[in-house]
Amino acid sequence: MAELRTEEEQVQALKSWWDENGKSLILGIAVALAAVLGWKGWQQHESVQAENGSILYQNLLDSVVGAIGPQQDEAKLATANHLSGQLKADYDDTAYANYAALIMARVAVEQGELDKALTELDWVLAHQPTESIFVLASMRKARIIADQGDADKALTIINSVPVAGYVVSINELKGDIYLAKGEIAQAKSAYETALNASTANNRPLLEMKLNDLAAQES
């Protein structure tokens, strides 16, 4: 069709096409560019987040090792508190923040601050942990609550979590709670469920607890 026109006509046609579609074309390109750049930028941000989180977490691990167990180093404990605080504040959407809170719950238990440990565990539960971390945090929460005397609440918590791969641990914990409540038969049956689900001989403490209940049979 083009060969029919003169050069001028072609220029004219181009111009009118541009008038008609120019804006939407530029807009289209701009939107596409923005989308690509935005995506790239977001990815970049994510990976920077992850890397910074990783560095903070690595440092946290170093200081926590010094803050727990027999050595109980005050300075390391302060560092650990600071680092976990930073992780939870600025990197709260990374897995590192969840790990940090889990670890700090343990530190709090060793310091005798059970309520603080509960706060940390609740923080984990509120921040989209993986299923596995969710179960672990719930079990730990139930243990602390049972220790504080509310066995029924502990049982409610433990009965509501998905079992995932933790059949043995969950049932052992149920047994512990029932035993604390004085419900020997339930405790025994929970321990038995746990022991049946475990691989041979890798839970000596569980066997010990179960064997100790054998008395009530005879």
Add this chain to the structure above:
Amino acid sequence: MLQSIRDNSQGIIAKIIVGLIAVTFALFGVESLVSLTAGSNSPATVNGEEISQQDLIQGVQLQKRQMLSQMGEDADPALLDDNLISNMVLEGLIEQSVLVQSATDQGLSFSDAMIDQLILTTPDFQQDGQFNRAQFEAVLRNAGLTPMMYRNLVRKEKVTEQERAAFMLSAFTLPSELKTIAQLDSQTRDLRYFTLPAESVRASIEVSDEEIADYFDKHRTEFLTDEQVAIEYLLLERDVLASEITVTDEQLQNAYQLLVDTFQAQELRHSAHILVAISDEQDDAAAKAKADALVERLAAGEAFEALAKAESDDPASAEMGGDLGVNAKGVFSSEFEGALFALEKGQTTSTPIRTEFGYHIIKLIDVEETETPTFAEAKADLENDLLTQLSEEAYVAQLERLADISFSSGDLVEPSETLELEIHKTDLFARSGDEDEITANPKVLSVAFDGELIKEGLNSTPIELDSGRAVVLRVVQHELPREKTIDEVSANIKDTLIDEKVSQALTAQADGIIAKLKQGESLENVASGATVMTLAGVARSQQDLAQELRTAAFKLPKPAADSISYTAVDMLDGSKSILVLDNVIDAEIDLKPEEISYMSMMLSNRKGQQDYQDYITQLKEKAEVERL
């Protein structure tokens, strides 16, 4: 024909085909074709991610090396079952892959900068406390890794380690839980027991030939001999070759001459110099003029040392009056060396010598000649060296001939005749080898049981036992595992049957005793003469009581007041014990703070480990793993 191809290729169908090919390449690249033909041969895929053959091979090699070094000198190749190791390593790789994927999914990362930092601070890669690139590469090469592969490994290890730490470090033990465990662990129990010994029953047991035959018929396929081979072999030894070599006088003389020559080359000269350097401030002509002036001043009687101190442009030697120390040939540049070795002792060069540094005025202070040993002194050493060298040469040459001839002949006769080596024959032996040094050697064993050699009866390639001995072998007899005859196994069967009968008799006896206890008879009564042992306060870890009894004692129900609980216990030696639990003592325990701290650390660690192990099991169950 070309024309017809050309015509056809213009057709519409041809164009479509070409178009399709073009589109395929454009979208999927050459890989689409390559991968179509090659298919996947990776040993396993985990959630669609391949574990490469190379990773597996590398892992297997590493594992083997570790196992062999653990087993030490008498490594048993039968334990190094390739299939077994390969499976083990593959399972490990699958687990690793699952864990890395889980870490990646959660967004865990370990950046290049962090890896750099780690590499820089790894002691293995350091020399004198500093990171050393050459050292780093050497260590990696030894492990068969490239820096790229190593970084990748570190990244994988670190992200999984980060997740593992979250499990391990976060597990805790509450004081109340610790107390329960400690209380249970320190519980003690009061026991009484007596034993029904197997030996006394065994004497009265008889097993008839019919019973043995009957048992043999039923279990025939369980009694198999080991696979066995007998081989013949040639042993090439360097020491034997050495004993046939005599070193001639002429060879000794030549070697001595060579020795003398090298000694002369080692003449040492003590020299000094004055350097007039050619530099930016002092061009060639100026330097030469200055050097010439210095030569004249020396000729006029000025002391070399003083002049060197004052004028030399070589600050290090100028300090010491130009002294360069004692040196052999090959240290200085050739112009310098030529001039130095042309000098007589105490002489100085009459003109400056031009080298790349500038003009040197050289003085020979002293000549130290090392004393050349006499022929008699050197003879013993030379003879020894020559013998080693000649026998090594002969050994290598013979080894090559042995390889060639045994490859081309059907049996060992020809190589034996050509190389004048005796053919040794062995008895039948199994994969585990026997006492003979050759047939106990792991390398020999693995070759002797090589399927190809067994089937074809071929000569093996030379197997180097050590640096001075090699073996070529050939399998002459091969016995597959076969069922043993009744005569070979009747003794074993008889023992098995006796054990069975003893156990039956003892069980009946024990059942009777337990029934009497149930009716309220005392243990002393039912023991009917056997010694009753009484133990008060037995702990879980008490060493002086048999493990079987302790385990059973702590499994028994707690007896009510004024009552007992009891059971029959199978002992390791086939005897039976009748065990009575009188009392359980839950003493109040009082732990010191250090003990509490230590125990809680231990319990927490164990918990963390269990949680992590459960987590791995779970990941593996969920993962889609395909094994080749």
